[in-house]
Amino acid sequence: MIDYAGKTILVTGGASGIGKALAEAFAARGARVIIADRQAEAAEAVAASLNGLAIRCDLSDPAAPAALIDAAWAWKDRLDFVCANAGTGVRNPVLKEDFGPATERLFAVNMHAPIRMAQAYAARLAEASARGRLMITSSENALSLPAGVRRSRIGAYAASKHGVLILAEWLREELAGETMDLHVLLPGAVYTPLVAAGVPDPALAPKELGLIMPERCAEIALKGLDLGLFYIPTHSHIAADMRPRTDGVRDALKALGLTS
Known part of the structure; x- marks a missing residue:
């Protein structure tokens, strides 16, 4: 079991949903938690409840990930763990996806920001001759087209989550066990604000979703860690x-005669 006592942990998207549940779970195990979120007041409320720090941050800005790592490191002159958890979504049929500002923002937050954070975090760790830990939140939609969401029109969202997964896999290969431990959280349906927008009452969620609450997601995440x-x-x-x-x-492969 990882000892989080006294460790400094940054959680993006920490004002609600999975991020908030992760922050609470880490704090319960003794961590000092930094809540980063676009929603400044909500982030401050969560941080205050955990005796942590709130940082307002919009990760769609390409400069924001590195600035966030610097600000988080400066709080206690260390940063032991980064949870690149912030995410956003759009709903458009693929044939009608115009890749306009909303979708550009989706890829910026879901795919580009976690990797930019990894780059900045690795540089700070190297400067300090320290070792860290990074967990990127992807999605079950990175791996398949789940039965429970096939009418949800989330192709671009799934693409962004697939993209960050393969980038994390390449990052793991390139790190070769050095600099930081790396993990990818792959949530199925979790009752976050993104899901609540379409399912106001979790009790009425379709059974095939297998909807769980954020606290259960955080419990599984910490066990995986x-x-x-x-x-x-x-x-x-x-x-x-x-x-x-x-x-x-x-x-x-069989049809093409390429099996041995």
């Missing part, structure tokens, strides 16, 4: 949802 897992999925159906893709590739 304790186990040293790179992939931290939150729902048992995630592996089954991936099978149509793997089976399709296998069947195509």
Whole structure:
């Protein structure tokens, strides 16, 4: 089990949803938590409840990730753990996706910002001759087209989460175990503000979603961290949802005569 006592942890998107639940879980295990969020008042309220620090930050700004790492490091002259958790969403059919400002912002927050944070964090760790830990929040939608969301028109969202997953996989390869421990949280349906916008009452959520509360997601995340897992999925159906893709590739190889 990881000892978080006295550790300084930055959680982006920490004012609500998964981020808030993660921050509370880390604080309960003795961590000093920094809440970064666009919602300044909400971030300050969460930080105050945890005796932490709030930083207003809009991660759609390309300069924001590095500035956030610097500000978080300056609080206690160290930064032991970064949770690149902030996310946003859009709903458009792929055929009607114009990749306008809302979608550009989605990719900036969901895909570019976590990697820019990783770059800035790695540089600060190197300067301090320190080792850190980074967890990036991706999604089950990075791995498949889950049955529970097939009418949700979230192709661009899924693409951004798939993009950050493969970048994290490449980052793991390039780090080769040096500088920081790396993890990717792969939540299924969690009752966050993004989900609540379409499902006001969690009790009425379709059963196939397997909707869980943020606190349960955080519990699974911390268990995955304790186990040293790179992939931290939150729902048992995630592996089954991936099978149509793997089976399709296998069947195509067979049809093409490329199997041994």
